[in-house]
Amino acid sequence: MASVVVSFELNGRPAEVLARPMTTLQSVLRNQLGFTATKEGCRQGGCGSCTVLVDGEPMPSCLLPIEDVAGRRVTTLEGITPIDGLSPVQQAFLDGNGFQCGYCTPGMEMLATALLERNPSPGRDEIVEALGGNICRCTGYQPIVDAIEAAAGAASTGER
Amino acid sequence: MSDRLTVVGRSVQRSDGVGHVTGRTRFAADHTFPGMLHLKMVRSPVHHALIRGVDLSEAEHVPGFVRALTWRDVPHNVYTILGLIGVEPEEEFVLAQDRVRYRGEPIVAILAETEAAALEAVSKVRLDLEELPAVFDVEEALAPGAPIVTHWGSNAFMFEGHPFRRVRFGDVEAGFAQADEIVEAVYNSSPIEQAPMEPTGCIAVPEAGGRFTVYTNTQALYFSLDNTAIILQVPGKRLHFVGGTVGGGFGGKVDVIVEPIATLAAMKTDRPVRYVFSRSEEMQVSSTRSAWRIRIRDGVMRDGRIVARKVTSYADSGAYSRQTPYALTKHAANAAGPYAIPNVWIDAYCVFTNRTPSSAMRGFGVTMASFALEVQMDRIAERVGLDPWTVRFVNAYRNGDVKPHRKVVEDATLIETMQAAADLVGHELTDEQRAMTSAPRDGGAGGGGGTAGREVAGGRGGAAGREGAVGSGSVGTAEGGR
Amino acid sequence: MTVASYFLPRSPAEAVEILAARGPSLMVMSGGTVAMPLVNEGISLPEEVMGLRFAGLDRLEVVDGGLEIGATVTLTRLLRQRTVRMLSDAARSTASWTVRNLATVGGNLFTPPPGGDVATALLALDASVTLTGPAGSRTVPLADFFTGFMTTVLRDDELVTSIRVPAVEGGTAYLKFGRKQANTPSVVTVAVRVVRDGGAVTDARIALGAAGPHPILADGARTALVGSRLDDDAIGAAADAAARESEPFSDGIASEWYRRRMVRLFVRRALEQVASAGAGEGR
Structure with missing residues (x-):
């Protein structure tokens, strides 16, 4: 061994x-x-x-x-995670409370980061489909999908 | 007032938010320590069996094996989680002794240098089991001749000498005799696993001076600490439990399952010990919401009034009681619903079977009662030919009413809630319904039970309430304890 | 035994060689999405494991209008190809994005029911499987590959190296029914392919997943369709036949009783989809 x-x-x-x-x-x-x-x-x-x-x-x-x-x-x-502040995805999760217990959050954010890398402005359906393998037992998913939408929107309007 | 509120009505950032979105929040299993051992459990592969023998000889030769713990190593092996609030008897085995009562029941704890070695050693423990008949249905478990699950000889938990939690209010048979219609139904539910994303687990670390720090994701930190002190027979001051960060619980992490044995292992080895459930353990072994069977018999008048309600409920506690007796007490207090019914009879059984022990989950005891009662209300509406709203308005309780367990209602909002709900869904209410409020009924401040009903039965502990202890007309017990 | 050796061959020849040298106790892992959970939980305790991720079995090529799919082509790549629509649908219905990045087409042939959703599609498409051992390669129709629950014609010294899908003839439909909309085991999976000539059905494949010990072809359903005009009566007869000849099982996902009814329903829906798509050649 x-x-x-x-x-x-x-x-x-x-x-x-x-x-x-x-x-x-x-x-x-x-x-x-x-x-x-x-x-x-x-x-x-x-x-x-x-x-x-x-x-x-x-x-x-x-x-x-x-x-x-x-x-x-x-x-x-x-x-x-930047040295100062948060990535756009992290900021959107924080602002929109895209978490409750926080345990699924890192996986959700990694998935969201990969999704936005491939597709900077995904539709809601595309976000939902991409998240199919990430389980959250607290939020009911809506705030998470909202946060990813917000992150995509912030990126496209040049905020942050 | 509102100008002095600084949080209500505003969006505020959660204090743990940055930790969560950066992954810096430390959950229990995120800690590691030099020399940390891994604990894996040998579990019963069957639902009910006598333990004839446990052979560790092969397991002990697995490279990395450190030691095994059996029931002989546990100072106080038989305990009851709610013993802290006076519930008896002690009945759950930290490690199984001569019998296993559910599939997955822990028998031997294996400690090894690595998780892989622990899993391998677990696979090499030979169990000699004599399988016994098992029972999985609450009413079958109460029938004569059923396999007995408990070590004291009854499959019903005893509430002050009764095999069920009782509520008696008015004369239910007289109510049925007077009723225009009898509406009867039975409601069943399955066990539900809370399935938190973070599996149940802890790490116990020996400190200087004979103390132990336990990093745990329990939802009930002091419950866990106190029960661990009892099981290990050590003063609480030797235990320092660090918690508060829970990766989802929903009631699934209020039982005291991992901390006592992990702490014992740390004591026996003087090394940090990690005991974290695998996902299969979380699904198979951690306690669920109880399966319920609820039988309701209602006597109803043609105008929708319920004049008598008899509820016979069975909660499947599984092999051990855990928090289920408490659930039955809450259940009995709520099993008539938020309705003013003059004659009520409730028998609520906490039943032992060979299923996984059940325990807390979000509103346990009440959730399934509400499900059954509200479906029943719709059935009543159908039977008497009224709409479901009307039946609920007609029966809605109000402040000053006395609930069947002799609690005077002080915080009724059913009528106002239904009015708001009707607005939300665009349902048209009658003028009479629109004008109703939860204010006390005319002609009496207190309702049937009078002021005597203000005294809620019971004193300290879960073993609360005595027959006849409450106001006039009472012949039964009521909600006690917490 | 905790894993003592993990082999990562860099070519098909090396993989076959390692398998021959280590013998049948060697656990062969393709994408790892079935094997790794068993190892992580201590359900499998293999001493030696071979991973195929870098074994040079990941070519995906269009050949004669069909596909030649290396055994370790991931489901993500299968999803993104545009040649055979049904395989893209099947990949999309399987697991999740992250798992599809690891899971392989070859591995899906060995996924125990109720998995094997891609294998069900491959069966409807008349795929064949290339098996390679020390003595060389042989090709068997996928329909003959499965012999029972978790058993195949694969010999101890052979590996699945590629899957050949001929150019799609006829109209196809793929329906997976689970208890959730994504990342969920199958209650039933139905893949159908119907070939018509001037409206009359000349050939058909009705493949069922989670309805037997492995993905199966419903031959009675085929018989009910051939010669028909794919009208309601023929579709109903085929759905009934499929339900009859399926061999569903009960598990935590669904009961045998329920699965059999869902076979009937989803075979009907799949065939109706083909019928309403018209001649729908070669989707």
């Missing part, structure tokens, strides 16, 4: 970890590197709370062996 060394890019900086074979990216982020914005809701790919970006694509970090991200670009919520 020899451990393996895996190098990848994490939030724009080089990262190198020593891990047991097939340790999940989620576990490496949370337990080894202390990047705990990435949550653990189900570890089955079913809830979206551990969503990160790998080479810009949203993926459930609980289903990715760390070996599979070797040499790739990983982005977590910590990586999209």
Whole structure:
């Protein structure tokens, strides 16, 4: 059970970890590197709370062996939070209360960030479809969809 | 007043908002500690069985295995969550002893250096179980000859010597005799899992001086602390519980399930111990909203007045009581609905079965009663040929009325709420309905029970109320405890 | 055993070689969306695992108007292709965006019911599967690939390397019915393809998912349609036949009783969709 060394890019900086074979990216982020914005809701790919970006694509970090991200670009919520203030998506979630308990929020924001990257002005239907894999048990989703709409609107009108 | 309000009517930023949107909020499982052990549970694969033996020999050889905990390691292994408010008897096993009563019941706690090693060791524990007949239906559980779930020999929780929570008000049989119509129905509901996004869990950390810090996502911090102190037989001052950040609870995190055993494990190993449910554990093992069966028999006049209501309710508590006796007490106080009914009879059973223990979930005890009662109100309307609004206005309670459990109504808003709802949906009310208010009825300040009814039965603890303890005409008990 | 070795071959040949060397106890994982949860929960405790993500099996090509789909082509890529509309629909109905970024077409053939929604579509499209082992490759029709619940004709030393979908002949419809609108297991999945000549049905495929131990073809429904003009009577007869010959099961999603009724309803709806689309060749 020899451990393996895996190098990848994490939030724009080089990262190198020593891990047991097939340790999940989620576990490496949370337990080894202390990047705990990435949550653990189900570890089955079913809830979206551990969503990160790998080479810009949203993926459930609980289903990715760390070996599979070797040499790739990983982005977590910590990586999209500016040194000062908040990203447009984060600001919109804060302003619109797109959260209650806050547990699904990092995954929602990563998904929203990826969506707006692909499509800066998605329709409400597109937002809802994109969020299909991210579960929230508190809000009933409307404030979350509203926040993403607001973030898209703010970006298109050049605010923030 | 309004010029002095600084928050009402305004949108304010939540104090935890920035933490939530940046992911910096620390939930219980976001903490890690050097040398932290992982706790995974060996659980019953069957609904009901005698435990003949537990063989740990293979599990102990898994690399990374540290130790196992069985019931012998738990100082006070049999407890009851509501024991803190006087509910008896102690009946839930922290770790199963000679019998398992539900599928998923914890039997052995495994501690290992890694989660993977803990899971592997769990898979290697051999259980020798003799399966017993199981019961999953509340009325079957109360029938003669049913498999007995509890260790004291009855499948009904005892409320002050009665196998159900009782409310007696007026003469219900006389009411039925006088009624134009009898409307009877039975209402069933299934268990519901709260399914919070954050699974139940905690991390217990040994500190200097024999103290333990427990990072937990419980919804009931002091309940958890006090029960842990009882189960571990240590003074509360040795326990420091850190909570307040809950990734969704909805009642699913008020039971004391992970903290006692994680803290015990930290004591036995002098190392931090993490015990967090997997999603399957959250779904299979954590307590649900109870399944209910509610039978309602109403005596109704042609003008829509309900003159007698008899409710027989059964809450499926599962294998242990947890918070369900409290739910039944709340239920009994609300089972006649927000209506003024002169004759009421309520028997509300808390029943043990071999299902997953049920407990709190948003309005538990009352939610299913409201569902049943409001469907029943529509059925009454259909039977007597009135519209459902009229039936509710005719029966609506008002301030000064006495509820069947002898509580004088002081905060009635049903009439005003229905008036507002009618406006919202564009429903036309009659002039009479429009003119109604919840103000006390003419000719009496207090209603039938008089001022005596002001005394709510019961004193301290969940074991409240005595027969005849309340105002005139009472022959039963009423809501007690909290 | 906690995982001792995780192999990530860089070519199909290397993957076949590793499989031959390690033997059948090697867990083969494509996108990981089925296998990883089992490992995470300790339900599967494999000692050795091979991941196919970088094994060079991810080519997606248009061939003779149809598709040649590498086994590890993700469902996201399948969703975005424009050649076979039904496969795009099937991919969209499966899991979520994030999971589709990992899940693969080859892996979907091994997803236990009530999953396998893409496999159901592939069955209606007369797909065939290329299996590769040390002795070379062979191709079998997908209809002959499944042999039972979680069993296939795949030999211990073989891997699914690609899926071939011929140019679509006839009109198609794909309906997945779940208990939610997205990211949900199937109550039933129905994929139909109907070939007509001057209004008369000359051939048909009625594929059912979550209605048996694996995606199945309803041959009785086909018989009821061939020779008909796809009118109400024929559609009704085909829906009845499909319900009869389906082998649904009860689970946490739906009961056998309910699934059988939903097979009838959704076969009817799918066929009505084809009928109302007119000749609808090659959607």
